Amino acid sequence: MKSVWNEQQQEIRDFYEQVARERVRPSAASRDITLTFDRQIWRDLGASGLFGLHMPEEFGGRGLGLREFTAALEGFSRGSQDMGVLVSFVAQVGLVQAGLLSYGTEEQKQRWLPGLIRGELLGSFAITEQGCGSDVRAMKLSATQELNGFRINGQKWNITNAPQADVVMTFAHVEGAGDKSVTCFITGTDVPGLERSEPFELLGNRGTPIGAFNFNDVLVPESAVVGGVGGGLNVLYFAFLVERVLTGLVITGCMEPLVEDCLRYSQERLAFGRPIGENQYIQGQIVDMYCQVEVLRSVLLRAMDSMEQGVDCSSLASMVKMIATESLHEACLNAIRIHGNSGYRRDKYFERLLRDSIGVFFAGGTIEIHRHVIWTNLVEGFRKGERMRDGLNLGVYQNQNPATTAFSQPAEEAIA
Ligand SMILES: Cc1cc2nc3c(=O)[nH]c(=O)nc-3n(C[C@H](O)[C@H](O)[C@H](O)COP(=O)(O)OP(=O)(O)OC[C@H]3O[C@@H](n4cnc5c(N)ncnc54)[C@H](O)[C@@H]3O)c2cc1C
Known part of the structure; x- marks a missing residue:
C-alpha cells in the first residue's frame, strides 16, 4: 500500500512491526485461549520505547512527534495480530499517561510516568461501574474528604488491566462538592482496602486482563487528586479523545494485513478453474475493505493534525472510533467469508x-454514543447559525472553556 510516512517514520514503523511480530504475535492465540496477560511482554515493549515515544524525555520518553508515534503504533498493530495487548496499550498510554501528562501535577508525573513508560508498571483507567457505563455522572463511587485526604468507597467494573494493574486513575463523586463533584484520583493499587478481581471471562479481548476494583475505605492523600476537585470530567474527556484516536490507529494497523491476506488468497485459491479473485463479488469485498482503511487513515490524520494544533476535535475523534470499529468488524467477517472453510x-x-x-x-464509549456526540456538535453549530466547516462541523466551537485544554469537551455531555 502507498506509504504516507517519510523515511524516518517508515523506519520506525518497520521496527515496531518487527518487534510485534517477534514478541507479541507468536503467543497471541494461546494467551487468548488461556486468558493470559504476559507481564514480561509488557516490560519488553516498555524497553523497546513504544510507550514513551511521544512523551517528554524528562519522564523517560523519547520526545518524538505525534507522526512518529503514529507510525510506530500502526506498525506495531500490523505486526501483533493481537487486540489483547493493543487494548491494554490504549488504556495505559491513551488514557492514563495522556491524562496524567495533561492534568497531573509535577509530583504525580514524576512519580508515575517513568515506571509506566518503562513498562514496569501497568496502568488502568476506571470509570465504568455495574450500574453505569455511558452515563458516567451516574457513577456511585464516592470520596469523602477527611483531615488527611479522601476516603473512597465503591466498585469499578469491566476495567482494562484491572486484575494486574499497579496504578489506577479512577473517578468518584466527592461528597458535598455540589454539581461539580466528579473528581479524578490516582493511586497505586497496593494501598490498604483496594482489591482487584480475577480477569473476567469475555467473548473477546481475552489477552488483556479486564476486571473489577473494590474500594473498601481506601484512604488517599490530597496529592492523589488529578485536575482539581470537581475537575474529573475534564480529565476524562481529554483522555477519551486521545483513546478514540489511538484506537483508530490500532485498528488501521490491524486491518491492513486483513486486506493483504484476502488479496493474496483471492489470487491463489481456485474455484471453477480460476482464481476466486476474478469474481466481482470477491473483488467488491476486498475493495471495500481497502477503501475503509484509506478513509480511516485520512480521518485519523486530520484528527491528529487538529490535536497537534490544539484544536478541539471531538467529532473527528468520534468519527475515527465509529468508522474504525464498524470497518474492522465488517473486514473480519469478509476475511472469514473470502477464506471460506479455512x-x-x-x-x-x-x-x-x-x-x-x-x-x-463498547470500550471507550459505544458506537451509539459516538453518533450522539457527532449529532450534538452538528445541531449545536446549526442552531448557532454557523456554517459547517469544509462540509463538516467538527466540534470546533465547543471549545468555550479557556481553563480546559483545546481539545477537551465541555463536561455537560457526561457520556462515555
Ligand atoms: C474490551 C472492553 C474494555 C473496557 N475497558 C474499560 C476501561 O478500561 N475503563 C472503563 O471505565 N470502562 C471500560 N469498559 C467499559 C465500557 O466503557 C462500557 O462498556 C461502555 O461505556 C458502555 O457502558 P455499558 O456497557 O454499561 O452500556 P450502557 O451505557 O448501559 O448502554 C447499553 C446500550 O444502550 C445504548 N445507549 C446508552 N445511552 C444511550 C444514548 N444516550 N443514546 C443512544 N444509545 C444509548 C448504548 O450504546 C448501548 O448499546 C470496557 C469495555 C470493554 C468491552
Whole structure:
C-alpha cells in the first residue's frame, strides 16, 4: 500500500512491526485461549520505547512527534495480530499517561510516568461501574474528604488491566462538592482496602486482563487528586479523545494485513478453474475493505493534525472510533467469508479478531454514543447559525472553556 510516512517514520514503523511480530504475535492465540496477560511482554515493549515515544524525555520518553508515534503504533498493530495487548496499550498510554501528562501535577508525573513508560508498571483507567457505563455522572463511587485526604468507597467494573494493574486513575463523586463533584484520583493499587478481581471471562479481548476494583475505605492523600476537585470530567474527556484516536490507529494497523491476506488468497485459491479473485463479488469485498482503511487513515490524520494544533476535535475523534470499529468488524467477517472453510478455523487469526472487534463497540464509549456526540456538535453549530466547516462541523466551537485544554469537551455531555 502507498506509504504516507517519510523515511524516518517508515523506519520506525518497520521496527515496531518487527518487534510485534517477534514478541507479541507468536503467543497471541494461546494467551487468548488461556486468558493470559504476559507481564514480561509488557516490560519488553516498555524497553523497546513504544510507550514513551511521544512523551517528554524528562519522564523517560523519547520526545518524538505525534507522526512518529503514529507510525510506530500502526506498525506495531500490523505486526501483533493481537487486540489483547493493543487494548491494554490504549488504556495505559491513551488514557492514563495522556491524562496524567495533561492534568497531573509535577509530583504525580514524576512519580508515575517513568515506571509506566518503562513498562514496569501497568496502568488502568476506571470509570465504568455495574450500574453505569455511558452515563458516567451516574457513577456511585464516592470520596469523602477527611483531615488527611479522601476516603473512597465503591466498585469499578469491566476495567482494562484491572486484575494486574499497579496504578489506577479512577473517578468518584466527592461528597458535598455540589454539581461539580466528579473528581479524578490516582493511586497505586497496593494501598490498604483496594482489591482487584480475577480477569473476567469475555467473548473477546481475552489477552488483556479486564476486571473489577473494590474500594473498601481506601484512604488517599490530597496529592492523589488529578485536575482539581470537581475537575474529573475534564480529565476524562481529554483522555477519551486521545483513546478514540489511538484506537483508530490500532485498528488501521490491524486491518491492513486483513486486506493483504484476502488479496493474496483471492489470487491463489481456485474455484471453477480460476482464481476466486476474478469474481466481482470477491473483488467488491476486498475493495471495500481497502477503501475503509484509506478513509480511516485520512480521518485519523486530520484528527491528529487538529490535536497537534490544539484544536478541539471531538467529532473527528468520534468519527475515527465509529468508522474504525464498524470497518474492522465488517473486514473480519469478509476475511472469514473470502477464506471460506479455512477462514473459519481457529488457527487463523480472523475469528479472534472478529471476537475482539465486538468489544471495541463498547470500550471507550459505544458506537451509539459516538453518533450522539457527532449529532450534538452538528445541531449545536446549526442552531448557532454557523456554517459547517469544509462540509463538516467538527466540534470546533465547543471549545468555550479557556481553563480546559483545546481539545477537551465541555463536561455537560457526561457520556462515555
Ligand atoms: C474490551 C472492553 C474494555 C473496557 N475497558 C474499560 C476501561 O478500561 N475503563 C472503563 O471505565 N470502562 C471500560 N469498559 C467499559 C465500557 O466503557 C462500557 O462498556 C461502555 O461505556 C458502555 O457502558 P455499558 O456497557 O454499561 O452500556 P450502557 O451505557 O448501559 O448502554 C447499553 C446500550 O444502550 C445504548 N445507549 C446508552 N445511552 C444511550 C444514548 N444516550 N443514546 C443512544 N444509545 C444509548 C448504548 O450504546 C448501548 O448499546 C470496557 C469495555 C470493554 C468491552
